[in-house]
Amino acid sequence: xDSGAYNRRDFLKLAGLGGVVLVSGxxxxxxxxxxxxxxxxxxxxxxxxxxGFEGPAANPDAKGTLxxxxxxxxxxxxxxxxxxxxxxxxxxxxxxxxxxxxxxEFRDIVAALEVRDVRFMPGEHDASLDNGKAFQEFFGRTHxxxxxxxxxxxxxxxxxxxxxxxxxxxLEWLRADLGIQPKDARIxxxxxxxxxxxxxxxxxxxxxxxxxxxLLQTRDNVTVFYGHxxxxxxxxxxxxxxxxxxxxxxxxxxxxxxxxRLPVPWDANAPYKGLGFREIEAERAPVKYAVTELPVA
Numbered sequence: 001x002d003s004g005a006y007n008r009r010d011f012l013k014l015a016g017l018g019g020v021v022l023v024s025g026x027x028x029x030x031x032x033x034x035x036x037x038x039x040x041x042x043x044x045x046x047x048x049x050x051x052g053f054e055g056p057a058a059n060p061d062a063k064g065t066l067x068x069x070x071x072x073x074x075x076x077x078x079x080x081x082x083x084x085x086x087x088x089x090x091x092x093x094x095x096x097x098x099x100x101x102x103x104x105e106f107r108d109i110v111a112a113l114e115v116r117d118v119r120f121m122p123g124e125h126d127a128s129l130d131n132g133k134a135f136q137e138f139f140g141r142t143h144x145x146x147x148x149x150x151x152x153x154x155x156x157x158x159x160x161x162x163x164x165x166x167x168x169x170x171l172e173w174l175r176a177d178l179g180i181q182p183k184d185a186r187i188x189x190x191x192x193x194x195x196x197x198x199x200x201x202x203x204x205x206x207x208x209x210x211x212x213x214x215l216l217q218t219r220d221n222v223t224v225f226y227g228h229x230x231x232x233x234x235x236x237x238x239x240x241x242x243x244x245x246x247x248x249x250x251x252x253x254x255x256x257x258x259x260x261r262l263p264v265p266w267d268a269n270a271p272y273k274g275l276g277f278r279e280i281e282a283e284r285a286p287v288k289y290a291v292t293e294l295p296v297a
Contacts, residue, residue, distance in 0.1 A: 041081040041149050044073055044115075047227030048247035050125065051109070052091040052102040058250035058263035061271075065248055066109055074114045081148060083115050086227040086245060087123030087159065087192030089139075094129065103138045119146075123192045123228065124159040124203075132160035143170055145177055151186045158193045158206040165207040175215050189216065189224045194244065196237050199255035204229055213237045229255075230263075231274065246275055 049066050059065065073083065090102040103126070110118060120139040127135045132142045142157040154177060158166050166174075181187065195209035206212070216222045217238045224240060230247035231254065251264040251274025267273045 044080045044083045045086055045225060045245055046083065046248055047086040047245040048088040048123065048230055048249060049085070049106065050088055050091040050247070050249040051106040052093065052098075053249050055250065055263060057265055059266055062249065065275075066106070069248060070110060070112050074112070079115055081115075082117035082119060083110075083113060084190060085110070085118070085120045086190050086225065087121050088125045088227065088247075089120065089123065089135075090126055091249075092125040092129065096130065096134065099130070099134050100137070103134060107138055119155075121155050121190055121192060122157065122159050124162075124164070127157075127160040128162045131162075132157070135160075143173070151188055152181055154187065154189045156189060156191045156195075156212065158191050158195070158209065158212075163207055164193060164203065164205065166209070166212055171208065171211055171215070174212060178215055178219060181219060183218075184220045187216075187219055187222045189222060191224060191226045193228045194226055194233075194235075194242060195224060196235060196242060198229065198233070198235070202255060202261040204255060213240060216240050248275065251275060 046069060049069075050062075051066060053059070053062050055062065061068075073080070089106050090099065093099050093102065120135075122132055122135040122139075122142050126132070127142065135142060142155075142160050144155050146153050154174065156166060156174065157170060158164065161167055178187075191206070193206050193209075194204055195206050195212050197209070198204040216224070217240055220239065222240045224242040225245065226242065227245050227247070229244050230250065230252035231244065232246060233242075233244040235242045250266075252261060253264060264274050
């Protein structure tokens with residue numbers, strides 16, 4: 001791996017970022033910086049920032065972690081093509097004014113990113129209490145698609161509905177979008193909650209996620225990146241791979257490991273334990289993903 005990738009790893013390790021994804025071509029002829037359709041690129045994924053969270057027992061640096069992450073991304077020797085925030089930008093509050101204040105503060109902090117292409121999607125902490133109204137005021141659509149250098153990205157909203165459903169209308173939108181993609185298209189899906197039933201007792205599921213997975217399985221090369229569970233997890237549903245990102249704010253225990261879903265206590269002897277990032281290298285043809293989880297220093 002080149003020195004630029006090594007530098008990215010060092011910066012991310014220091015910050016405890018949610019994830020870094022490197023999409024690379026399998027042939028040397030495809031490795032170029034020209035920005036063409038087949039050129040290598042990578043993007044940074046941040047998840048579960050929970051701005052507004054107060055919990056010294058879980059993270060005494062709650063007001064500093066996000067800012068450190070922004071500084072780390074800006075300090076990379078090679079800037080990512082884009083940054084993707086996969087939900088729970090802010091911590092939940094019943095007060096609509098406080099919700100907007102937290103979103104404004106989050107927006108102002110991440111505005112310092114030198115990467116101009118920054119994308120957002122909501123988590124349930126951002127959207128479930130008002131069906132995504134405040135989120136849309138600050139960050140735009142809750143579900144959408146975009147294309148980048150030969151990869152089709154789909155952002156699915158499974159949080160704005162307080163029942164943890166995607167909903168018939170959005171599922172039909174997903175069906176129509178997939179219908180115009182070639183069967184072998186390179187597709188990356190972002191969600192906040194897992195689409196499969198990881199542990200419904202802890203809200204680690206999507207009520208109609210099986211319907212979305214059924215649609216995704218009609219295409220050959222689909223990978224899902226999500227957040228919500230604040231830890232590394234890898235799962236296959238048929239030919240679709242699902243990879244969760246660690247949180248930037250606090251870790252959560254493994255499913256079934258304890259009676260209640262409570263943040264993992266902060267360990268002063270191992271700061272940022274449970275927070276981390278991943279690097280994913282992808283070969284274009286055949287499409288393969290090599291996932292490497294790297295701990296926070």
